[in-house]
Amino acid sequence: MLKNYFALSDKGYKNLKQSIFIGVIYNISLMLPVGLLIYLLNSFITPFINDTEKSSMNFWIFSGIALLLFILLYIIEKIKYRLSYISAYEESANTRINLAEKIRTLPLSYFGKKNISDLTMTLMEDVTTLEHVLSHTAGEMVSAMISIVIIGVSLMFFNWKMAVALLAFVPIAVIMILVTKNIQHKNNKMVSKSKLKIYDSIQEILDNIKVIKGSNLEDIYYDKLKGKLDDSIKKALKVEFSTGSIIMSAQSILRLGFVTVIITGIYFIMNGQIDLMTFLIFMVIASRIFDPLSSVFMMLAEVIHSRSCVERMLEIENYEIQKGSKSVNLSSYDINLEDVYFSYEKESVIKGINLEIKQGEVTALVGPSGCGKSTISKLIARFWDINEGSIKIGGVDINTIDPEELLKNFSIVFQDVVLFNDTIYNNIKVGNMNASKQEIERVAKLARCDEFINKLSNGYETVIGENGYTLSGGERQRISIARALLKDAPIILLDEATASIDPENETLIQDAIGKLIKGKTVLIIAHRLRTIENVDKIVVINNGKVVEQGTNDELLELKGMYSKMLSLQKESAEWEIKQ
Numbered sequence: 301m302l303k304n305y306f307a308l309s310d311k312g313y314k315n316l317k318q319s320i321f322i323g324v325i326y327n328i329s330l331m332l333p334v335g336l337l338i339y340l341l342n343s344f345i346t347p348f349i350n351d352t353e354k355s356s357m358n359f360w361i362f363s364g365i366a367l368l369l370f371i372l373l374y375i376i377e378k379i380k381y382r383l384s385y386i387s388a389y390e391e392s393a394n395t396r397i398n399l400a401e402k403i404r405t406l407p408l409s410y411f412g413k414k415n416i417s418d419l420t421m422t423l424m425e426d427v428t429t430l431e432h433v434l435s436h437t438a439g440e441m442v443s444a445m446i447s448i449v450i451i452g453v454s455l456m457f458f459n460w461k462m463a464v465a466l467l468a469f470v471p472i473a474v475i476m477i478l479v480t481k482n483i484q485h486k487n488n489k490m491v492s493k494s495k496l497k498i499y500d501s502i503q504e505i506l507d508n509i510k511v512i513k514g515s516n517l518e519d520i521y522y523d524k525l526k527g528k529l530d531d532s533i534k535k536a537l538k539v540e541f542s543t544g545s546i547i548m549s550a551q552s553i554l555r556l557g558f559v560t561v562i563i564t565g566i567y568f569i570m571n572g573q574i575d576l577m578t579f580l581i582f583m584v585i586a587s588r589i590f591d592p593l594s595s596v597f598m599m600l601a602e603v604i605h606s607r608s609c610v611e612r613m614l615e616i617e618n619y620e621i622q623k624g625s626k627s628v629n630l631s632s633y634d635i636n637l638e639d640v641y642f643s644y645e646k647e648s649v650i651k652g653i654n655l656e657i658k659q660g661e662v663t664a665l666v667g668p669s670g671c672g673k674s675t676i677s678k679l680i681a682r683f684w685d686i687n688e689g690s691i692k693i694g695g696v697d698i699n700t701i702d703p704e705e706l707l708k709n710f711s712i713v714f715q716d717v718v719l720f721n722d723t724i725y726n727n728i729k730v731g732n733m734n735a736s737k738q739e740i741e742r743v744a745k746l747a748r749c750d751e752f753i754n755k756l757s758n759g760y761e762t763v764i765g766e767n768g769y770t771l772s773g774g775e776r777q778r779i780s781i782a783r784a785l786l787k788d789a790p791i792i793l794l795d796e797a798t799a800s801i802d803p804e805n806e807t808l809i810q811d812a813i814g815k816l817i818k819g820k821t822v823l824i825i826a827h828r829l830r831t832i833e834n835v836d837k838i839v840v841i842n843n844g845k846v847v848e849q850g851t852n853d854e855l856l857e858l859k860g861m862y863s864k865m866l867s868l869q870k871e872s873a874e875w876e877i878k879q
């Protein structure tokens with residue numbers, strides 16, 4: 301039960317069980333000083349009551365026993381610390397690694413539903429909450445519960461009537477906490493959601509800082525963020541108040557046991573059912589037992605809170621990943637799409653596409669913005685899984701190939717270039733981690749990167765900032781082309797690969813790409829139709845369907861959508877802004 305509740309690994313569960321066991325021993329040993337006190341009371345009070353000789357137990361024996369107890373408690377405390385703290389930190393470190401590993405294998409569809417701040421919150425904050433609960437609360441709480449049951453049962457044997465008087469209100473307080481568990485869980489989820497909105501807002505501001513500043517939207521975004529912060533504070537206070545009220549009520553009910561012990565004890569002494577010594581023993585125990593019991597309730601609230609964090613972690617861990625074989629032999633790199641349907645959300649974006657992209661040829665996808673060109677290229681690389689139909693490479697359905705294995709066959713240049721906050725050298729090396737410095741410099745020259753790299757103070761060793769913010773759009777795109785050249789994979793996807801590059805460099809880079817693509821399967825997505833006039837096949841996509849295909853000349857003869865698009869682009873090239 302505890303294993304599932306906290307989503308623990310086998311080792312983590314074993315450590316928790318050991319820490320509970322040692323916790324029980326520790327709690328029961330805490331009763332030993334109480335026993336010693338009772339013995340002391342007994343040896344001093346009983347002679348007065350019974351008018352007998354004083355105990356002959358001397359001071360040194362008491363001191364010796366007390367010292368031994370102190371050493372015993374110290375040793376147990378040490379073992380408890382090692383088991384609960386060290387194992388909790390180990391468990392949370394492993395949880396983070398496992399989650400990061402899982403995130404690495406998640407399909408892109410997952411990232412469409414969840415944003416980065418959500419994942420960061422789970423990886424950092426949720427795991428930290430769980431770490432705190434495992435190190436400070438879970439073991440402590442369960443061992444305290446078990447110890448209280450053991451002590452309660454022992455007291456029953458000693459004097460069941462007084463024991464019932466002492467513990468009668470415990471079940472009522474526990475039931476009260478458990479009954480309100482769902483409300484607390486719901487409240488905690490609500491607070492987490494409001495916190496997530498703040499993270500989202502901060503992330504959005506940081507991502508779009510240029511646009512926000514450029515459009516003087518700082519105040520609007522600041523107000524929005526402040527609104528979310530205020531909302532989160534309100535919700536957190538409301539939840540703190542309701543959880544606090546529940547716990548305080550349970551603790552008050554619990555402490556009624558103290559009153560009942562006094563009243564019942566006095567009644568029983570007057571009736572002669574118990575002696576003064578038994579009464580005093582219960583009074584001492586009552587003074588010791590209610591504090592740990594009260595803290596159990598506090599801990600229970602924390603454990604309930606941690607469940608919403610565990611649920612978010614489980615959501616990532618249980619998300620279905622794309623599977624497939626790691627050892628696949630592709631006889632060729634011809635790509636075939638048969639009756640492919642796909643939707644990101646409800647509405648279909650790709651609506652029954654049949655397409656052949658041959659090895660050794662260059663195929664271009666053209667069509668209006670939003671018609672589904674990039675989606676087709678991403679489906680071929682299995683960034684998403686299709687809903688219907690099949691996509692085959694060399695006759696093998698890509699659904700049967702492990703995504704990472706499949707991507708080894710692709711060199712991809714996307715419109716939105718992603719660069720790392722690292723040196724230019726390392727950013728190009730991403731294409732092939734085994735490449736030598738000479739190879740990297742060779743592809744950088746082919747992609748016309750050397751031009752701007754030589755102007756930088758540290759050349760290839762220059763760190764380019766987060767996502768290459770110190771570079772221009774065209775320079776960033778050239779680095780991503782160099783990466784693709786370095787990877788030199790058999791299938792090449794170029795999605796508006798040269799869109800941000802000036803015409804002079806574009807022609808030179810296209811020459812380099814021309815050398816790269818010989819004998820390979822090439823799919824180009826282009827808006828500027830003049831750049832694909834000479835390709836082997838042009839496929840016109842409209843509204844998720846293939847509407848025309850053929851060479852440039854064949855399509856011009858058709859006088860359909862392609863020829864219209866071409867003449868519109870020629871017209872727009874002649875436009876000028878007049879005053």
Ligand SMILES: Nc1ncnc2c1ncn2[C@@H]1O[C@H](COP(=O)(O)OP(=O)(O)OP(=O)(O)O)[C@@H](O)[C@H]1O
Nearest residue numbers: 412644645649667668669670671672673674675676
């Ligand atoms: N991750 C996504 N989640 C939801 N919808 C998406 C996603 N990516 C694209 N779309 C939608 O799918 C449709 C096709 O997009 P796609 O990027 O494939 O078009 P495109 O033809 O490449 O457009 P462009 O030429 O402007 O780049 C669009 O309506 C777009 O809004």
